[in-house]
Amino acid sequence: MNLTDIQALDQQDPLAYKRDEFDLPPNCIYLDGNSLGALPTAVKPRVADLVTQQWGNSLITSWNSHNWIDLPVNIGEKIAPLIGAAPQQVICCDSISVNLFKVLCAALALNPGRTQVLSTQDNFPTDLYMVQGVTELLGSDKCQLKMVQETQITEHLNDSVAVLLLTQVNFRTGRLLDMKQLTQRAHDKGILVIWDLAHSAGAFPIELDSCEVDFAVGCGYKYLNGGPGAPAFLYVAKGHQSACVQPLLGWMGHSKPFDFAPLYQPAADIKRFLSGTPSVVAMSVLDAALDVWTDVNLVQVREKSIALAEVFMTLINAHDCLHTLQLVSPIAAEQRGSQLAYRHEQAFAICQALIDRGVIADFRAPDLIRFGLTPLYTSFEDIWHSVNHLLEVVNNKLFLEPRFNQILKVT
Amino acid sequence: MNLTDIQALDQQDPLAYKRDEFDLPPNCIYLDGNSLGALPTAVKPRVADLVTQQWGNSLITSWNSHNWIDLPVNIGEKIAPLIGAAPQQVICCDSISVNLFKVLCAALALNPGRTQVLSTQDNFPTDLYMVQGVTELLGSDKCQLKMVQETQITEHLNDSVAVLLLTQVNFRTGRLLDMKQLTQRAHDKGILVIWDLAHSAGAFPIELDSCEVDFAVGCGYKYLNGGPGAPAFLYVAKGHQSACVQPLLGWMGHSKPFDFAPLYQPAADIKRFLSGTPSVVAMSVLDAALDVWTDVNLVQVREKSIALAEVFMTLINAHDCLHTLQLVSPIAAEQRGSQLAYRHEQAFAICQALIDRGVIADFRAPDLIRFGLTPLYTSFEDIWHSVNHLLEVVNNKLFLEPRFNQILKVT
Numbered sequence: 001m002n003l004t005d006i007q008a009l010d011q012q013d014p015l016a017y018k019r020d021e022f023d024l025p026p027n028c029i030y031l032d033g034n035s036l037g038a039l040p041t042a043v044k045p046r047v048a049d050l051v052t053q054q055w056g057n058s059l060i061t062s063w064n065s066h067n068w069i070d071l072p073v074n075i076g077e078k079i080a081p082l083i084g085a086a087p088q089q090v091i092c093c094d095s096i097s098v099n100l101f102k103v104l105c106a107a108l109a110l111n112p113g114r115t116q117v118l119s120t121q122d123n124f125p126t127d128l129y130m131v132q133g134v135t136e137l138l139g140s141d142k143c144q145l146k147m148v149q150e151t152q153i154t155e156h157l158n159d160s161v162a163v164l165l166l167t168q169v170n171f172r173t174g175r176l177l178d179m180k181q182l183t184q185r186a187h188d189k190g191i192l193v194i195w196d197l198a199h200s201a202g203a204f205p206i207e208l209d210s211c212e213v214d215f216a217v218g219c220g221y222k223y224l225n226g227g228p229g230a231p232a233f234l235y236v237a238k239g240h241q242s243a244c245v246q247p248l249l250g251w252m253g254h255s256k257p258f259d260f261a262p263l264y265q266p267a268a269d270i271k272r273f274l275s276g277t278p279s280v281v282a283m284s285v286l287d288a289a290l291d292v293w294t295d296v297n298l299v300q301v302r303e304k305s306i307a308l309a310e311v312f313m314t315l316i317n318a319h320d321c322l323h324t325l326q327l328v329s330p331i332a333a334e335q336r337g338s339q340l341a342y343r344h345e346q347a348f349a350i351c352q353a354l355i356d357r358g359v360i361a362d363f364r365a366p367d368l369i370r371f372g373l374t375p376l377y378t379s380f381e382d383i384w385h386s387v388n389h390l391l392e393v394v395n396n397k398l399f400l401e402p403r404f405n406q407i408l409k410v411t
Numbered sequence: 412m413n414l415t416d417i418q419a420l421d422q423q424d425p426l427a428y429k430r431d432e433f434d435l436p437p438n439c440i441y442l443d444g445n446s447l448g449a450l451p452t453a454v455k456p457r458v459a460d461l462v463t464q465q466w467g468n469s470l471i472t473s474w475n476s477h478n479w480i481d482l483p484v485n486i487g488e489k490i491a492p493l494i495g496a497a498p499q500q501v502i503c504c505d506s507i508s509v510n511l512f513k514v515l516c517a518a519l520a521l522n523p524g525r526t527q528v529l530s531t532q533d534n535f536p537t538d539l540y541m542v543q544g545v546t547e548l549l550g551s552d553k554c555q556l557k558m559v560q561e562t563q564i565t566e567h568l569n570d571s572v573a574v575l576l577l578t579q580v581n582f583r584t585g586r587l588l589d590m591k592q593l594t595q596r597a598h599d600k601g602i603l604v605i606w607d608l609a610h611s612a613g614a615f616p617i618e619l620d621s622c623e624v625d626f627a628v629g630c631g632y633k634y635l636n637g638g639p640g641a642p643a644f645l646y647v648a649k650g651h652q653s654a655c656v657q658p659l660l661g662w663m664g665h666s667k668p669f670d671f672a673p674l675y676q677p678a679a680d681i682k683r684f685l686s687g688t689p690s691v692v693a694m695s696v697l698d699a700a701l702d703v704w705t706d707v708n709l710v711q712v713r714e715k716s717i718a719l720a721e722v723f724m725t726l727i728n729a730h731d732c733l734h735t736l737q738l739v740s741p742i743a744a745e746q747r748g749s750q751l752a753y754r755h756e757q758a759f760a761i762c763q764a765l766i767d768r769g770v771i772a773d774f775r776a777p778d779l780i781r782f783g784l785t786p787l788y789t790s791f792e793d794i795w796h797s798v799n800h801l802l803e804v805v806n807n808k809l810f811l812e813p814r815f816n817q818i819l820k821v822t
Contacts, residue, residue, distance in 0.1 A: 023463070023467045025467065025468040025469075025470070028470075030470060032470065032471045035471050036466075036470060036471045038467075038470065039462065039463075039466050039467035043462060044459075044462055044463060047458060047459075047462055047692070048455075048458075048459065051450065051454060051455055051458055051638070051696075052434070052450075052455060055447075055450050055638055055639060056434045056436065056449075056450035057436045058436075059436070059439075059441060059443065059447060059449065059771060060443045060446050060447045060771060060773065061766065061771070062639070063639075068639060068640075094505070094506070094509065094687075095505070095661065095686060095687030095688055095689070096687055096688075097659065097660075097661035097662070097686045097687030097688075098505065098509055098659060098661075098686055098687055101658075101659055105548060121673055122673075123673075124662075124671075125662050125665070125671050125672060125673060125675075126660075126661050126662040126687060128673050128674075128675075129660035129661060129662060129664075129665065129675040130659070130660055130661070132660055132674070132675045133657075133658040133659055133660035133675070134658065136656065136658055136660075137516060137548070137549070137658040138548070138549070147673060219688075221688070227462070227466055227690070227691065227692050228466060228473070228474075228479060228688075228690070228691035228692065229479075229688040229689045229690040229691045229692070229693075229694070230690060230692075231690065232687070245547065246544075247512075247544040247545065247547055247548040248508065248509060248512055248541070248544055249537075249540035249541055249543055249544035249547075250506065250508035250509075250537050250540060250541070251508070251535075251536050251537040251540060253540075254536070254540065258776065259776065260535075260536050260775070260776065261536060262532055262533075262534075262536060262539050262558060263539075263543070264536075264539070264540040264543045264544070275506060275508045275509055276505075276506030276507055276508030276509060276537060276643070277506055277507075277508075277630075277632070277639075277640040278506070278640045279638070279639070279640040279641060279642065279690050279692075279693035280638070280639035280640045281458070281638050281639065281640070281641075281690075281692055281693050281696055282640075282690035282692050282693040283640070285462075285692055355472065360470060360471060360472070362471065364671070365669065365670065365671065
């Protein structure tokens with residue numbers, strides 16, 4: 001496989017034109033869109049208009065005249081088709097952590113008599129912490145976290161489990177769990193299922209409705225490119241909505257929020273999962289970013305993601321000296337999300353050396369390098385050059401330079 | 412009192428120069444800064460830099476290089492002096508509703524054996540709803556909301572009350588409660604106190620530390636001018652921090668967030684009140700907005716607020732035909748926040764007619780008009796012209812025009 005082969009792949013890429021809808025820095029190959037998505041060009045005029053015209057000029061009247069009040073619902077409806085949800089089941093609000101608390105409490109209340117929340121040891125920590133927070137609040141007679149290995153989930157599904165809480169794609173390894181099968185098996189045991197879509201939404205097709213998922217949460221700042229710390233979303237299957245109430249009762253979730261009545265009465269629909277006033281600036285950024293998806297076929301996104309990964313792995317495997325990098329992501333495409341993770345004892349320094357050369361990947365302690373694949377703005381040639389940089393760093397042991405030593409990193 | 416007198420007040424106003432630090436629309440008098448603060452000019456370059464350079468160009472590395480990770484703490488420290496809090500007690504995150512849930516659960520856990528949360532019937536509804544949410548979650552044997560009139564608070568302080576939850580300034584009437592006295596009386600009965608500063612922070616001096624307040628929450632989008640739905644803040648007195656844990660355990664509140672360990676271990680300090688990843692865009696806007704306060708003396712803000720209100724009331728009282736407007740705010744300045752509310756059976760239509768003439772006040776069902784006074788950008792001449800417009804609307808019964816009829820409004 002040579003550069004000409006690679007360039008041919010880019011020429012045939014049906015998504016290649018999408019790259020122009022992002023502002024990517026010069027001399028940079030960005031392989032960290034699984035952590036923070038790149039900037040869609042449409043965001044800049046939108047945020048300028050939001051600040052200068054909507055806030056600055058129209059001030060408070062914009063809640064109606066610019067429809068700020070409907071942003072949580074309208075953004076939810078933009079996300080819905082990306083995750084296989086029919087209308088009126090997705091809403092945008094708060095952070096993924098806070099939303100997880102809401103659906104966790106709602107799910108536990110829907111499954112009385114059972115107390116166990118089953119999850120994986122290697123789930124993203126916030127998910128596990130939120131269960132621990134519920135336990136601390138309600139007591140271990142109401143909520144108990146049980147953590148198992150990803151390979152052992154099925155055998156732990158039994159009738160003491162109230163809720164199965166899974167992240168579809170492992171944030172470290174990129175392993176993709178089988179949503180349909182696991183949801184079905186959980187339901188067979190009377191267990192409700194919450195899926196965390198942090199590393200899935202915008203990465204590949206998701207079918208919440210057809211998998212009969214009960215609840216889901218997801219974030220706006222990774223593959224959805226909604227900006228750092230973008231508002232999150234949550235999904236509640238239509239059939240559950242009227243039966244469940246979440247505990248973070250804020251005025252925006254009230255059936256008549258502008259009555260300002262002292263007693264809470266939940267909205268009849270998904271809006272009951274809203275709490276307080278959301279950041280209109282943050283929501284508007286995400287709203288603009290989501291317009292990138294209007295003409296995108298997620299099947300093509302998935303196909304390109306797999307092709308990018310195959311090229312990456314093929315190029316790595318072609319160089320003997322890169323065999324010190326151990327792939328921890330599944331080799332089989334159908335078991336993988338849209339990232340590749342490699343283990344190396346010098347992972348941290350290698351990652352810094354790559355960043356120094358303009359290849360942004362990320363490090364996860366103690367020894368992983370993650371390469372995120374974002375088909376809307378990553379080209380096959382990006383992958384080619386990335387592997388060449390990696391080759392130079394590893395082959396010449398550039399990672400031994402003392403300067404490649406100090407940084408923090410955020411999911 | 413004539414226009415020359417009014418203009419003399421503006422000429423003597425030590426805060427008059429601050430108006431240039433805001434972008435106010437032409438031909439508009441904005442008396443709704445108690446609902447959504449005006450746009451500080453410093454926000455525009457900051458948000459453009461945040462989006463284009465920090466996010467667009469530096470991407471994920473900005474969490475360190477642009478110090479995104481410290482925004483919650485750094486913004487908290489900017490707010491602290493505005494509310495009379497020594498360092499390390501204030502943090503910026505989430506919405507005021509969500510933060511209220513955190514401190515409410517923390518306060519209840521600090522006062523075991525007691526179950527009652529005492530509040531006022533006329534508190535801002537989200538505050539009351541959050542207590543109802545905790546009751547729904549924990550059961551009424553753990554948390555019960557008791558609502559009383561503002562004038563009856565003291566007589567209901569007894570040893571079955573766990574937490575006194577008060578908003579310092581009533582969102583409808585603008586009545587200001589006595590923080591020092593009520594906190595002291597509650598403490599005398601072993602009650603912990605939470606103050607909601609939504610309509611206080613940035614409106615006048617607040618002394619949380621010297622009043623020995625236990626917890627407080629507040630919002631960034633009113634007198635702090637942080638933009639629509641700006642992130643909120645919370646205060647936890649230093650002495651309580653190590654003893655209390657809030658239940659929304661997110662990864663940012665962990666003592667070692669980048670270890671991504673499966674078991675939660677709270678940060679030793681105020682950071683344990685963080686949950687998930689905050690919106691960096693929203694936080695940056697608020698951060699830029701707060702720089703307006705660097706050279707502001709809140710005593711002067713309070714003096715001007717009172718003077719603006721006195722002028723407003725004096726002008727209203729000078730016109731017989733305006734006597735149909737009934738003041739519901741306290742006449743005594745020391746019992747009032749930074750707004751005036753008037754009752755009129757045509758309040759809604761009067762409010763619309765004023766907006767039509769470029770005077771932005773707001774309506775609260777069923778019959779109140781609120782005039783917010785924001786000394787940083789409201790002049791005495793603004794008040795003069797506002798009352799003249801009000802006079803024309805009421806005197807000529809312009810509010811009877813059918814077009815002044817349809818709108819929603821947000822706190």
